[in-house]
Amino acid sequence: MADPSDDLHHDPLLAAVSRELRTAPGPALRSVARALDALSRERRRRWLAASAAAAVVLLGIALDLRIRARATLPVEFSVRSPASHAVTVVGDFNDWNRAAAPLTRHDGEWTVTLKLRPGRYRYAFLLDGSRWTADHRSPSADNDFDIPTSVITVAN
Amino acid sequence: MIRGATAEAALEQVSVPDRADRLSWQEEIDRALAQLAPDQREAFLLKHVEELNYEEIAGLTGASVPALKMRVNRACERLRTLLKDVYHG
Numbered sequence: 001m002a003d004p005s006d007d008l009h010h011d012p013l014l015a016a017v018s019r020e021l022r023t024a025p026g027p028a029l030r031s032v033a034r035a036l037d038a039l040s041r042e043r044r045r046r047w048l049a050a051s052a053a054a055a056v057v058l059l060g061i062a063l064d065l066r067i068r069a070r071a072t073l074p075v076e077f078s079v080r081s082p083a084s085h086a087v088t089v090v091g092d093f094n095d096w097n098r099a100a101a102p103l104t105r106h107d108g109e110w111t112v113t114l115k116l117r118p119g120r121y122r123y124a125f126l127l128d129g130s131r132w133t134a135d136h137r138s139p140s141a142d143n144d145f146d147i148p149t150s151v152i153t154v155a156n
Numbered sequence: 157m158i159r160g161a162t163a164e165a166a167l168e169q170v171s172v173p174d175r176a177d178r179l180s181w182q183e184e185i186d187r188a189l190a191q192l193a194p195d196q197r198e199a200f201l202l203k204h205v206e207e208l209n210y211e212e213i214a215g216l217t218g219a220s221v222p223a224l225k226m227r228v229n230r231a232c233e234r235l236r237t238l239l240k241d242v243y244h245g
Binding site: 006008011012013014016017018020021022042 | 181182185188194201203204205207225228232235236239240243
């Protein structure tokens with residue numbers, strides 16, 4: 001069905017407006033140009049504002065992801081081994097360096113707190129530099145090294 | 157789009173009383189157009205002054221055809237309201 005506003009012939013007032021704007025000299029014609037210019041400027045301004053807002057949001061998301069990825073979280077490792085004289089925790093987070101993370105003894109309980117980035121790490125405890133033991137408080141990991149290993153997931 | 161010289165020449169051909177009336181009518185149209193929402197003014201001008209069809213306007217503005225028809229409709233209603241007391245057809 002045709003929209004009445006598509007055809008102004010039935011409406012003398014609007015037909016006169018349209019005719020005036022199309023044919024009249026002076027202000028009316030200039031108003032068309034001004035209106036279209038203003039609309040163009042407004043559209044550019046809106047587009048720039050929307051682009052800037054989108055850029056800020058994306059930057060915020062990127063920064064947040066970057067901060068989250070780089071943030072470290074304290075993770076406590078502990079193992080009970082009263083008979084041991086030295087205990088270290090060795091894993092993916094310290095490239096399986098046997099000496100990087102020594103634990104401190106408290107009445108037979110050995111503990112250390114490491115700052116780790118979010119991720120999934122396999123690890124094991126090394127008792128007196130020769131005996132490996134898994135962390136029985138954590139799930140077992142696939143054993144690629146012929147030693148009992150555990151796995152811990154660090155998340156924000 | 158604007159043919160200033162032609163427009164000025166046409167203005168010179170209008171008699172003085174007619175010219176005064178016409179300038180007043182033009183000013184009223186200017187004033188009424190300025191009171192339209194920008195998107196409605198744009199749709200009205202493109203449809204009824206530039207005489208584009210809705211598909212062409214949609215291509216220019218990015219708005220959908222139904223949305224443009226709504227804008228033109230509302231612009232027409234508003235112009236009717238704003239100009240009914242000054243229009244002496």
